[in-house]
Structure formats: C-alpha cells, structure tokens
Amino acid sequence: MSATTAASCAAARHSSWRIVVAASIGNALEWFDLVVYGFFAVTISKLFFPAGNETISLLVTLGTFGVSFFMRPLGAIVLGAYADRAGRKAALTLSILLMMAGTLIIAVLPVYESIGLAAPLILVLARLMQGFSAGGEFGSATAFLAEHVPGRRGFFASWQIASQGLTTLLAALFGVVLTGKLTPEQMMSWGWRVPFVFGLLIGPVAWYIRTRLDETPEFLAAETTTTPLRDTFASHKLRLAIAIGLVVLGTVSTYLVLFMPTYGVKQLGLSPSVSFAAILLVGVIQLVFAPVVGHVSDRHGGTGIMLVSAVLLLVLIYPAFAYLVANPTFETLIAIQIVFAFLMTGYFGALPGLLSEIFPVATRTTGMSLAYNIAVTIFGGFGPFIIAWLISATGTKTAPSFYMMLAAVISLIALIAARRKLGFR
Template sequence: MNDATLAIASAAAPAHAPARQSQFRLIAACSIGNALEIYDFTVYSFFALLIGRLFFPSESPFGSLLLAVATFGIGFVMRPLGGLVIGSYADRRGRKSAMTLTIALMVAGTLCIALAPTYAQAGVYGSLVLLAGRLLQGFSLGGEVGAATSMLMESGSVGQRGFRVSWQLGSQGISALLGAFTGAVLYATLTPHALESWGWRVPFLIGLAIAPVGLYIRAKLDETHEAAPDAPSPLGTLMREHGGKVLQGILSVTSGTVGMYLVVFFMPTYMIRVLKMPPSLSLLSGCATGVTMLVASLVSGRLADRLARRKPLVMGAIAFNLVAVVPAFWLMTRFPSVPLVLALSVLLTAAANLGSTPMLLVLMELLPAGVRASGLSVIYSVGVTVFGGSSQFVVTWLIAKTGNPLAPALYMVACGLVTLLAVWSIREHRAD
C-alpha cells in the first residue's frame, strides 16, 4: 500500500468528517483481513500441485491436483454460513466487532495449514488438519467482505467512497503479487526436496506474522454503524424485503469472481500443467496480474466517484471479457510463451477489475445500512462459493475429461453471459 497515495487520500478526507480514523488507518484496517485471506489463497493456489502430492497422494497426477483444488474450493462452502452469521453480527453489533472476529478466525485457519502434518507423516489426519484450516478461512472471509467493505463505504465523504472501496479489491492485487513473488522466490532458490519438506510452509508463516498488525489497528477503529436495540433480525429483513436484490447481486458477481480465480489464481497451474512451462516462470503471471488488479481497481474507484452512472462501465468491462477471453486462451495454447501469457492475463485482469469497484458500489447502495453488511456478505459469499470456489475444480475436470485447453475460456464466457443479464436487470440507485 503506497504511503504517498494514502497520504494524498488522507489529506483529501473531508474536514467535516467526525473525529474518526484517518484514511490511512481506515483503509489499512479494512483491507488487511481480506488481503491476508487472498494472500493465503494465492499461495495455496500456486503450491496446489505440491500440496496435492503431499496431502492427497494418487496414482494420477490429475487426481492429486483435483483433490488439492477441491480442498481449496471446499473452504468456499463455509462462506455462505460465515456470511449469514458474521454479516448479521456486523449489522447487529457493528462493523468493528465483526472485523475483529474474522481476523482472529483467519489466524486460526492459517495456523492449521502452516503446521499441518503431511499424509506421509500422519496419514488422513494430516489431510483433515489442512481441510480444517480451509474451512476456518472460508467461514471468516464469508463475513469479512460485508463488514469491512460496508465500513469503507460508510466512513468519510460520499464523493470518495469509490476510492475507499477500491482498496478492498486493490488489496487483493497486492496480496496476489506478494503471494506469487514469494512462491517464485522459493521455487527459484530452494531444491525440490527443501520445497516439499518445509519450503511450502514459509509463505503461510509470513501471513501469520502480519495478523497481529491487523488485530491492533482494527481495535483502534471508530464504529460506523449502531443498530437500534429493538431492531428486527437483519437476515429476516434482508430476505423479506430485499430478496430479489440479493439474487441479482449473486448473479452479478459471477463473472468477476470466476475471472479472478481462473486468470489470477489458476493461471500458474494452467501454465505448468497444460502449457508445460517451468514453475518459476509461470508464477510470474501472479505477479503481473497482482499489479494489474491493484492499478485497475484504484482507477475504477476514481471513475466510479466521477461517473453519474456506474452500470455502463460495469457492463462494458463484462462485454469486453466476453469477446476477448476465447481468443486470448487460443493464442496462449497456440503460441505458448511467458511474455504472451503474461500480456493476455494482464489484459483480461484489467478489463475485469475496471468493473469490479463500480459493481460493489451499485450493490451496496441498493441496500439500507441496517442490512448492508448481511446483504453484501450473502451476495459475495454465495456468488463466490457457487462459481468462484468451484471454478478451479470445474475447469481442471473439464480439461482432464475433454482434453480441450480452451475449457477455462468457455466456462468464463458462460458465466459472463449470466452476469451481463443480471447487471442489466438492476436498477441503479445512487445513495447519498
């Protein structure tokens, strides 16, 4: 997170804002939980082949990989439950309390993964410890996004809420970059034996070291939402009065989440397994797409603050990816080279992220403050679980069954069409 950028943001914060946290502290506190989770996801994705061999031995290389990405995906199964429980807690007890809970759960999950004994050391029990870590991480992130993004939106001026919210997505880019860079360094400097015995655990231990910082700065935040003592159940109100908006929201995040988990997180595995590139080079795709996510998210946040209507930007980004994704994957498979794969991955990532921040704002402004954290938690967690969390498993299975290297692109096209129709059906409401 660039100090100069955040200093400018802090200086630009409105003078009339209540004596609340600086822009720097607010953005850092609200972004660090999601960033830590995405960092762990990135590292897990980039070491999926190795983790598959260590925890899920199989006679088939694709069998081990399928089990590894299935464990990656099963953490998403807990997200809707986390979204319901923690999102409701955030609307009842406040965003700050919910965010403290989520980061504590993330620490517990990361600790399980970092210290899990391998299958050779503990048999199936080692695999279960790894699975428990993924379940804890999924539960925590299910409620993290709704609470933290709501706080970013609700703090400070209306005219800069796009910039603030964009850091929630931009932090994912920073995390993907750091996770990929760490993986690339480890692959380049350690022997295969060292990587298998202890090297793959190092990135997760680094993530654990960051967590206390997140707990500390979140404890210093000012609350932005206090529900009335006699307020009805947020979940009951959400489903009764805003159920249609929730469904629209779930379908609206389909394309973005599938694109992120395939282009950013699955691409290294795709480059190794399908394009036959060396691991140390293929991990550069994570670095390139991480930087792109950061830059494109911040640009889209600024655009969202300036545009009178945000839907055209969202729909334009989705439409571009629909047109570009199949030719991009065709070029990768026909002319496999690191520079080409990096360039095309950057292009797809930039287009997708230009529409992500405006989409978040459109969804949050549809929901009143009393159900905002619950609503966004349910939308994000269900959308990511059904489509994003399963995407790596689905395309790995499709490639194995059909032998078609364009399977990821075709799956992304199908999801993009669903999202385009859903966004078109939303009536944009720009809340003050």
Template sequence: MSQFRERQRAIAAVVTCNALEVFDFVTYAFFAVQIVGAFFPSTQPQAGLLLSVAVFGVGFIARPLGSVVIGYYADRAGRKPALLLTAVLMTIGTLGLALTPSYAAIGFAAPMLVVACRLVQGFALGGEIGPSTAFLLEIPDERRAWYVSLQFASQGVATVLAGAIGAALSAALGAQAMAAWGWRVPFALGALMVPVALYLRMAMSETLAAAPAPGPARAATPTTPWRPAYLALGICVVAGGTVATYVGNYMATYSTTVLRLPTTAGLLATMAVGLATIAGALAGGRLADSVGRWPPMFWLRLAVAVATVPAFLLLLRSPDVATLLAVSAVLAFLNTASGSGALTALCELFPPQRRATALAIVYSVGVSLFGGSTQFVVTWLIGTTGNPVAPAWYVMAANCVAVLATMFVPETRPAQSRRPRVASV
C-alpha cells in the first residue's frame, strides 16, 4: 500500500470511530426530553428535565479517570491499542443505553443502569481525545492544524447524523412512538456501526512519535518549552469552547422548552450546528496553518464572547426556525474555528512521550467541569431566574475566561517568522 493510501486509511480510522463515539455520547443530549419519561418520571416537568441533564453530566465524571488511564497507556503502549480500547468501551456503554428497560418495567434499576452506561461512555470518551489528537498531529505532514481540525470536523459529522436521524424518526413515528421507543433507535444504529470503525482501527499503523524506539528513551521534541502552568491554562481555554459547544447542543431542548417550537425545529438546529462545526473546524485548521495558532485561537474566541448575548436576544425577539438555525450555525462556526487552532496549540505544547496523557487531562478536565454541568446549569438558571437569555450570559462568562487564558499561551507553529506575542507563564 502506498504511503498516501496508508495515511488516508489511518485518518479515516481515527475520525470515523471518533465521530461514532461522539455520536453515541451526544445523542443522549438531543433526546433528553424523551429520556425523562422513560427513566426519570416526575410530577414536575422541570424536576424531571433536571434529573435527565444531571445524568447527562454523570458521563463527564469518568472522563478525567479515562484520560489519565488511557492517555498513559497510549504514551507507553502506543496510540493504536489505546484507540482500540476506547472503541470497545464506547460500544458497551452505547448498547447498554439502547437495551436498558424503562422505569415502568424494572423500577429504580433503570436509572441506575443508565448511570452505569454513562460512566462507561465517559471513561471511553475521556481516553479518546488524547491518543486520537496526538495521532493526527504526528502524521508526517506540515499541515498539522488541518489534520487536528478533523477531530472537530468528525464531531460535526456526528452532530449532523444525530440531528438527521432524530428528525427523520420524529417525522416518521410521531411524538408518542418517539417517547415510547423511538429515541432508542439512534443508540442502536451507532452500536451497529462500531464494527466498521474497529476494523479500520485494527488496520491502522502506529505513528512515529508513539512507536517504540531503540535505546532507553525517545527524545522529546516539544515545539515550545514545557511548563506545568500550561495544564491550567489549557483547561481554561478548553472551558470556553466546551460551554459554547454544549449550549449549542442544548438548543434542541431550548427550542422546545423555551421557544415553544416543534421538536423538528430543534433537530434542524442540531443539524445546522453540525454543518457549521464541520465548516468552522476545517476553516480554522487552514487558518491556523497559514497565520499561526494564536490569531484564530484568540480573536475568534473573543468573537464568541461578544456575539452570544446579542444572538440570543435576536432569537428571543424573532423565535422562528430561520432565526434559530442562523444563530446556532454562526455561533458554532466561530466556536469550532477557534477550537481548531487551540487544540493544535495545546497538543504541540507537550513532548511526544507525554502528549496523549497531558492533552487528555487538559481536555477531559475542562470538558468534565464545564461540559458535564452546562446543561444542568442553564436549565437551572432559566428555571430559577425566568430569564431565557441566561445560557448566553453563561457562555459569555466562560469565554471571557478563555480569552484571558489564551493571552498566556505561546504561538506553537513551527518556524514562526513573526515575534510571538505572549506573556510569560
């Protein structure tokens, strides 16, 4: 097999399985309203929805543990075996969600099983980001940010698929059937696709940076001097993008519970977010390779912080499907375009033998603290304050913190001709 074809197969193996894992994980968020009735019956709809999104957050609790365990494994045994492990674990968690009987059938055991499945999914997804991003960065090509951007693009593909399947099922089955069993179908479809992804990953080659080398140790070749403070800065940078991402995923629920739009409108918004995520990720990767990692990482993150509140005010003033799609797509594009540069820079900050573990910790801790709580927080804020703009203020606050942290992250593009503009850490 030629080097080009082998490279393409390796990329396909990483991004395809990553897309499936993200699809399985976020599908829960898209069908939170239906899951309430199946596993969390309550006489108060607000309480039931809070329980549902709280269990969504449970999946994030296991992420830091998965990032440390699987990230360490990837830095010692290689990227390939770690990526195979995450795929198997995600399959177990997803099948469990699809097959768990409802509360009416087995009582309190149902939500307990759902919690267990979410923990397995979280452990797997926490361990996925480090090895998969490191693998893409270590492909022998100068377009490093472009390859890393495929990580976010695959998440956009997963979002589009989840929205398309959800919209098709809603139109074909109706609200009653969706609440009874239709929401299980996307989980089952995701599980059925995993064998394909596993086959691709079994055939992939190990990257050079992770391959065992003769001698006592491999030399570290970080682009910039490594400092422990980068872990804290990275978590803050990830937090801004995470809050924006999960508020975007929450738009399906927001459109039905706040804007009073039909379920199909929320699922269409999900698809718009997915398409904008693909476009933004690829555009951000190209931009980060051409002008450097820092400009898109900083300026586009600042744009998210400034634009979110006005965008939500516009949406509330014109609560129709067209405005919902436009607001969701624009914010998602800006968020992921910034994220491509940020993820590349954070990955390049660490030497190869620490890269998978360090990046996994940064990403999973940031996502666990803020992604796992975002939907619960915004649901609680809306219910407590009665202010439907509350999610936007939360996004703005988190992204202001990310902007400040980015000011201290150095430019990491190799052979940078311009002088770095960065404060020392």
C-alpha cells in the first residue's frame, strides 16, 4: 500500500469515527434527558403531582412521561421531512436545540408547593417540547450514520443503540450516586435536578460538534423530493407497516428497562441504589454489545439475530419475572438484567441498519422517523404506565412480562414479513 493510499484510509477512518462521536454524543444527550425523567419518576411524582394516594401520584407522573410521546409523530413528520429536504445535519442541529430548551425548563422549574398548578402544567409543556425533538432524532441520526458508510450500515447505525446504552449508563450512574449519597430530603430538595443540569452542560458541546459536520455523501448524491411525507404514504405503506412492527419489541424492551428502578423500589422492596446499580449493567452491555451485533448484521443479515433474540425474549420473560418475584434479591435482579440486556441488544442492535435499508434515500428519514415514533408512542411511551396499571389491575407482580410477550409476537410477525415480502435476510 502506498503512503498516499495509507494516508487516505487513515483519514477516512478518522472521519468515520468523528461522525460516530458527533451523532452519538448528541443522541445520548437527547435520550439522557428523557430517560432521567423516567428513572426519577418516584421523586418527581411527589414534587409535581402530589396526591393522597402514592400509586395515583406515580401513575399520573408516568402518564405525563407518556404524554410527551404524543408529540413524537409530529416531530417525526416535521423534522423527518425537514431532514429529507434540507439534509440530515440541519435536522440534527435543530433537534438538539429543542431538547436543550425543554431540559432547561425542567431543571429550573419550581415545584407544586411553590407555584401550584402552574408547576405540572409547565412540566407537561417541557415534556411535549422534548417529545417533539426526540421525534426527529432517531431517523435523522440513524440516516446520518448509515449513509456515510453504506457498505457497513449495520455497524455504524448500531451506534444509535450504543449511544442509548451510554444514556442508560449515565442516567443509572446518577441514580446510584444520588440515591446512595444524598438523604431523601436532599433528593427531594435539589438532588433530582442534578442530572438535568448535567444535560444542559454537555448540550452546547454536542450542538457545536454537530454544526461542524459534513452532510452525508449518499444524501448529496441522491435526488431529493419536496414531498417526502406524501411519497412515504403513497409508495411505501407496506414498508412503513413492517417497520412499525419491527420497532415494537425494541421500544417495549427499552422502556421496560426504564421502568425497572421504579419496579424494584415499589414492587420488590429493593433500595433505589440497588435498582439503579442493576441498570448500570444494562447500559454497559448495550454500549459494548450493540456494535458487535451491527457488525454481524453486515456480514450475515440482521433478521436472523433479531429472530433468535425475539423468540428467546418471548419464551424466557415470564419465567424470569416469576423467579425475580419469588427471589427479590440484588443478585437475582442482576442476573436477570444481564440476560435481558444481551437479548434486548441482540434485537435492538441490528434494528437501525435494517430500518435504513427498508426506505430509499429520498424518504429514508421520514419513513424511519414515522415508523419508530408511531411504535414508540403507542407501545413505548405509555409502557411504564401500562405496566404499572397491569400490576395494579391483575394483582400480580409478573404482569410486566405479559406486555413484553405481546410485543415479541408483534415484532416476530413483522420480521417474517420483512423476510418474505421485502426479501431481507
């Protein structure tokens, strides 16, 4: 290899990793701001939604978590179409600015005791702003990663999931440290705000990096359309339906993980620091294992590893919860979370690359954004609320497994359709 060729290869590798870092740090921040709200739901419920019954207060808080997801399809439509018209870079920069604005409001917002009903109302508005922002993030970031190195879509797109693992890791780390070091009074007074302030500090860094990125070569070379939303519904309805089904298991498993600290505290009687420590492992596994799954999907196709993961989740989730309920210890929670994290990442790690292949360049971000956010809104955003309701309605602590089993069946049907109708392997 000549010196010039070697230098070109080194420059290409450097550029590729710069792209991964830029997309991942912004994506991690986007999801971090959403995840910490779910992780600190118990504290937020007492501060912003006080009620005589703690269960009702928590349900209202988790319902508010879900309300923001109503804005996701709108964000997917507006920001997804914007990305297909103006470019992935423009949409990524706009989405992070919107997320930072919502986070700022939550970080400084006075609680119910100080300003009464204005507190929960403003909190809901901030959550709606975050939901709108997140609605355009997945499709834009995934397209941005996948289109820079088309031959390795699976690997580079999998960093979308790895960055969500980083989010889980950071949020859980805050949970472990804050709940372990601060008194309950300190947590209620100011401790819960610390993660949101942290998000504000790294937000400008992520925004600066994104403004310095180059647009994707594949987008620049493709013929664009001025009507990506209309084109998606006119020409790709089957692809959109299959993509929505594919996302269901990924989003339900993600938000079940998000619910686990609340589940461990309220249902199993574990300390908050113990519950967050178990989540730390999930974040580490997702961060490290997702790129491995993406690499395998480039070589052998993504649907195979997704099918295996989905079937194992379907078969194992109920026995795992039953065993955890019968043995509510830290060791049991850790063991189940490890197995669950590998299976979840095995499915979710290959998903972005597969989704990027389903839609053509001209409507890729719109199609992926719609598919992802419709599934997330229906099945993921209200997942914690539905799970909490199922536990209350059925009287059994294994109820979260029922929801996961339903999601697994839906996504298995979509996977089979992707193989038979669209020819994916």
